[in-house]
Amino acid sequence: MKRKAVVLLLGSEEGAGFQPLLGRPLSAYALEAACGIDPEAVLVLAGAGPAVRDGWESLIKGFETKTPVFLFAGEGRKGGRRAGVFPALVTARAVLEKYPDRDILAVPAGLPLLRSQTLKALLRVHASKGCALTFLSGGGEAGLTGILALRSADVFPLLRGISPARGAAGFGVLALRLTKAGKRVGFYECPDPEDVVPVENGEDFGRAAGLLRGRKNRALARKGVFFLDPASAWVDWAAAIGPRTVVYPSVVIEGPSRVGADSRIYPHVHIMNSQLGARVKVLSSTVMEDTVLEDDVQVGPFSRFRPKTRVCSGAKVGNFVEMKNTVFGPRSKAQHLSYLGDSQVEEDVNVGAGTITCNYDGVAKNRTHIGAGAFIGSGTELVAPVKVGRGAYVAAGSTITKDVAAGALAIARACQVEKPGWVLERVRELKKKNKG
Amino acid sequence: MKRKAVVLLLGSEEGAGFQPLLGRPLSAYALEAACGIDPEAVLVLAGAGPAVRDGWESLIKGFETKTPVFLFAGEGRKGGRRAGVFPALVTARAVLEKYPDRDILAVPAGLPLLRSQTLKALLRVHASKGCALTFLSGGGEAGLTGILALRSADVFPLLRGISPARGAAGFGVLALRLTKAGKRVGFYECPDPEDVVPVENGEDFGRAAGLLRGRKNRALARKGVFFLDPASAWVDWAAAIGPRTVVYPSVVIEGPSRVGADSRIYPHVHIMNSQLGARVKVLSSTVMEDTVLEDDVQVGPFSRFRPKTRVCSGAKVGNFVEMKNTVFGPRSKAQHLSYLGDSQVEEDVNVGAGTITCNYDGVAKNRTHIGAGAFIGSGTELVAPVKVGRGAYVAAGSTITKDVAAGALAIARACQVEKPGWVLERVRELKKKNKG
Amino acid sequence: MKRKAVVLLLGSEEGAGFQPLLGRPLSAYALEAACGIDPEAVLVLAGAGPAVRDGWESLIKGFETKTPVFLFAGEGRKGGRRAGVFPALVTARAVLEKYPDRDILAVPAGLPLLRSQTLKALLRVHASKGCALTFLSGGGEAGLTGILALRSADVFPLLRGISPARGAAGFGVLALRLTKAGKRVGFYECPDPEDVVPVENGEDFGRAAGLLRGRKNRALARKGVFFLDPASAWVDWAAAIGPRTVVYPSVVIEGPSRVGADSRIYPHVHIMNSQLGARVKVLSSTVMEDTVLEDDVQVGPFSRFRPKTRVCSGAKVGNFVEMKNTVFGPRSKAQHLSYLGDSQVEEDVNVGAGTITCNYDGVAKNRTHIGAGAFIGSGTELVAPVKVGRGAYVAAGSTITKDVAAGALAIARACQVEKPGWVLERVRELKKKNKG
Numbered sequence A, B, C: 001m002k003r004k005a006v007v008l009l010l011g012s013e014e015g016a017g018f019q020p021l022l023g024r025p026l027s028a029y030a031l032e033a034a035c036g037i038d039p040e041a042v043l044v045l046a047g048a049g050p051a052v053r054d055g056w057e058s059l060i061k062g063f064e065t066k067t068p069v070f071l072f073a074g075e076g077r078k079g080g081r082r083a084g085v086f087p088a089l090v091t092a093r094a095v096l097e098k099y100p101d102r103d104i105l106a107v108p109a110g111l112p113l114l115r116s117q118t119l120k121a122l123l124r125v126h127a128s129k130g131c132a133l134t135f136l137s138g139g140g141e142a143g144l145t146g147i148l149a150l151r152s153a154d155v156f157p158l159l160r161g162i163s164p165a166r167g168a169a170g171f172g173v174l175a176l177r178l179t180k181a182g183k184r185v186g187f188y189e190c191p192d193p194e195d196v197v198p199v200e201n202g203e204d205f206g207r208a209a210g211l212l213r214g215r216k217n218r219a220l221a222r223k224g225v226f227f228l229d230p231a232s233a234w235v236d237w238a239a240a241i242g243p244r245t246v247v248y249p250s251v252v253i254e255g256p257s258r259v260g261a262d263s264r265i266y267p268h269v270h271i272m273n274s275q276l277g278a279r280v281k282v283l284s285s286t287v288m289e290d291t292v293l294e295d296d297v298q299v300g301p302f303s304r305f306r307p308k309t310r311v312c313s314g315a316k317v318g319n320f321v322e323m324k325n326t327v328f329g330p331r332s333k334a335q336h337l338s339y340l341g342d343s344q345v346e347e348d349v350n351v352g353a354g355t356i357t358c359n360y361d362g363v364a365k366n367r368t369h370i371g372a373g374a375f376i377g378s379g380t381e382l383v384a385p386v387k388v389g390r391g392a393y394v395a396a397g398s399t400i401t402k403d404v405a406a407g408a409l410a411i412a413r414a415c416q417v418e419k420p421g422w423v424l425e426r427v428r429e430l431k432k433k434n435k436g
Helices: A026-035 A050-061 A085-096 A116-128 A152-159 A169-180 A202-222 A422-435 B026-035 B050-061 B085-096 B116-128 B152-159 B169-180 B202-222 B422-435 C026-035 C050-061 C085-096 C116-128 C152-159 C169-180 C202-222 C422-435
Strands: A005-010 A041-046 A069-073 A103-108 A133-137 A144-151 A185-189 A252-254 A270-272 A287-289 A291-293 A303-305 A309-311 A316-324 A333-341 A343-345 A356-358 A368-370 A381-383 A386-388 A409-411 A417-419 B005-010 B041-046 B069-073 B103-108 B133-137 B144-151 B185-189 B252-254 B270-272 B287-289 B291-293 B303-305 B309-311 B316-324 B333-341 B343-345 B356-358 B368-370 B381-383 B386-388 B409-411 B417-419 C005-010 C041-046 C069-073 C103-108 C133-137 C144-151 C185-189 C252-254 C270-272 C287-289 C291-293 C303-305 C309-311 C316-324 C333-341 C343-345 C356-358 C368-370 C381-383 C386-388 C409-411 C417-419
Touching (some): A005 A085, A026 A116, A041 A085, A050 A069, A085 A103, A085 A169, A116 A133, A116 A185, A152 A169, A202 C202, A316 C316, A333 B333, A409 C422, A422 B409, B005 B085, B026 B041, B026 B103, B041 B085, B050 B069, B085 B169, B103 B116, B103 B152, B133 B169, B333 B343, B381 B386, C026 C050, C085 C152, C085 C169, C116 C185, C133 C169, C169 C185, C381 C386
Parallel strands (some): A005 A041, A005 A103, A041 A069, A303 A316, A316 A333, A356 A381, B005 B041, B005 B103, B252 B270, B333 B356, B356 B381, C005 C103, C287 C303, C316 C333, C333 C356, C356 C381
Antiparallel strands (some): A103 A144, A409 C417, B103 B144
């Protein structure tokens, strides 16, 4: 019968453990690897500081797993990643003794590339060799990784009296005691050194970010996403992309965004926390945040969607168009140089170039409503609050301050006047001036 | 006398063989390598499915080479890249026997990094060692590559009776028969393992795309193109760039685009199927498709050119300007926030900020014509169809619905009215309202 | 007592030595490495051509160092990097003999990855082994690097009579003579081969650019800059970024730009020669040149700043907004689709969407002044020269040609007219037309 293990996850003393790595707090990766071995529990030893404890609390709260995860504060792991493991073990002993006769796996949280399979392999070797204590070694220059497996019944009685202040050297004393007591101490070489790349400074961070990005993009590629250049696409850990979707170079997709199947994301696009349907085209250099693009929508290039925007099925939004807090109806079009804010646009509307909803009067934000099938001529200002009725037509260059009835033409512009020969006269005047 | 070889190109059963890799169908690379050895013919064995056959037909049609390329359908290569070579050989035998006493080179089409020099080297070794059958091995874990050379006179008589269903094992039987018959079977280690990187899934694809991109950019660099960051520039296989042209990071150039000499392509630019002259500056974040930029043109940042646009010599187009189906004359300028669609703009025209051609009236697209030397004031709508005469002047903020005569001033705006103290009154009213 | 060394920096004959690499002339890197060992002097041997000499003159003029740097022209280094070192030494002898009894370090300028520590190590070995001549070897295929240390007293007397035309072979003769004279000739293997990557063609250039970029970004990361993707951020050699600032993927920062602490630079941003304060947010796809953004400013996405622009503390500039030669006051906002050129905008101003300063009348550029607290309605043209008074209000859709008094409302637009049922009539007419 397989014994169930308990994981002791060792948080670092500094706040760096919560910096985002591919959009996810650094420490969440090791927590995921820990939960992935299906342990009896994960015990997180946060440092003593309240900021770090708060960080862990919020991380654990937002983390989905079947594994019970408990947080306890205590003397953290001062003195660096490896040096801190022994003192942490001493600190955690009281808590760990509630799980007698188990395999305990100690895992520093600052190893974001760690995978469950590596922990499982360590446990297998630990059990099959009948060791009391097994260190995971990182090979080559990395040496010991700070990860270890131990039999609580064998190890805890022998911990007594070894001062945590000895740091990593404490393990030396412990190993000696174990050997004297006829127990085995083993080493297991990590099969893939990438797993134990530590992240302790900005430089490590960049390297780990690159490795995690590669993993994410390869996983998506295996599921049928087509990257023109996987090396320059940046896809958040939490983002999902459907099969047969094409991702061009230099695309950035942040947050738990969703992109449907058979879509195309062109170069230099930046997507944040947005939901895109199937067969969506996002042309180059488009930026969106908290936005929904339904199926068969085409946007960009140079479109900008601010939060609470929904572009409905079959609609088209073009260059230099901004939308904010707007529902843009099915098959409607706004192709050029426009700003639609706080608006409700129904289906089959044509919004001409240079259309601006004047949603702010210096005091409050007001809403604009455009009925189905309406045609808004170019260069139009819609001074909100205002409604344009279904099928109405607004002439180009109008400033609309009153509601327009359904099917009506609204026009608000001056007549065109011509002054023949004016340019010649003006040139003459300018010449005179220069002579005078 | 050197014997001329015949290449048997083995297409895969799936459509993946036509996915674009650096803008070119995957299988075209192996076809190019095959033609590059100047063979007597290339015989393409497409799979049995009509979609794959159609794919090959169109690929071969668009492929420029002096080598005769023939397509024949048959039992394709089920069972994966390597396993499928033997059955394919059996299938192709009837066709290949029309070329008696030749060296036959079997080449799987799914090897986009293959180079002619490798095939030539294989043939040389095959001939110099007097082998009947020579396998190209990929070294290390890759093992056999699926590429082989054979003497038809030696091999075909001994193929008889070996079932294609044996897959790769068929070669074992064949090799045994050849050896028994006193013939030699050889192995040639591929000098550069990169050549035989197979591409069978999305992950392979990304890797191969990266390698091909590196080759393309290095080839351009050798011809004098200056890449600030070759690792992030993505240049289509079919694109050409002139000497001394500087390419900034994160530039994407697609299709058979041409960029002349001494030009500068700034960061985050996306060029599709366009022709750029010499001394052209494309400032950052500019997007163009099916567009011609003549010599000494400057565009961007944030310009967007849609199909059928020509920007003539010395012209300048600036930020947030869109052009579509437009000829923009020599030395003319449109620097800010404008949309010119279906337009003919002559030379030396100044198009002010916020100029919009209202080319669509809800029913049809109409044309705008602006004569040489005209000045279009800012915030102007030109309601097409409309003509502005040579040297005419349109006042800022006008909506132009009628033609403007040459040299005339056209103006269409309301008089400015001032309400002194209005803001104070309004504030008072708002305060009252809030109290009331 | 440590002897002070003299560096002979060997410029190449071609202009490629001044091509920018990470924004800095290629040869400046080796010059910096040379000055970094704190030598008595650096003697630059430029080629005979005036263009190359001019290039060096300007490079040295702009180079900050305590080390005396002297330029002298002479027979340059024809025949390639390594071959040219011996002839250059012969050429330079007359000048070098002014520094008797010194260690001379010969350094080809075309080694941009060279670091001072490598030169120091070479000198240490040279001295400790008591050599007359020590070559720095680059290991493996690179062989000799062209870098060497020599004792002038030992070497110069033996140079006599060896023809510079012998190229690199001249060193063979020299070494033989030294050995015969009882002097030692040594070799020192360069500890990091990256240091001696030569840059002689476009391909080398790209590779060196990548390595230097990695160095720059790692150095910034060590100082607390947070790169989401260090592999795609391009930061000029001369640029500085403050701690805790986050740099997103595909950012390009050129020239001696400064970014303060706690700022965020989003993806696809291009910054040229600009100064950014602390807590600045530059949203995606923003372009700026010669611009100052004070503390707590937010700009972008899709903002474009042209030279001589200052955005004051707390101001916000949004999408599709261009500024040129403009001071934009504290806490003022211009969030959408606007062009402000040659403008002075005071504090707390709200510039509505689609506001355009008409700063060019076809003849001259004119200025716009907007007083504190003013509100400019959307779709407004401000025809310069023009002043809007403090706290004034300009109604949406107005073309403002005259100054507006403080606190006044200015309005310049036509009344809105409605033609009920017009759309239906129009459809009928169109139908008739089609029938007729």
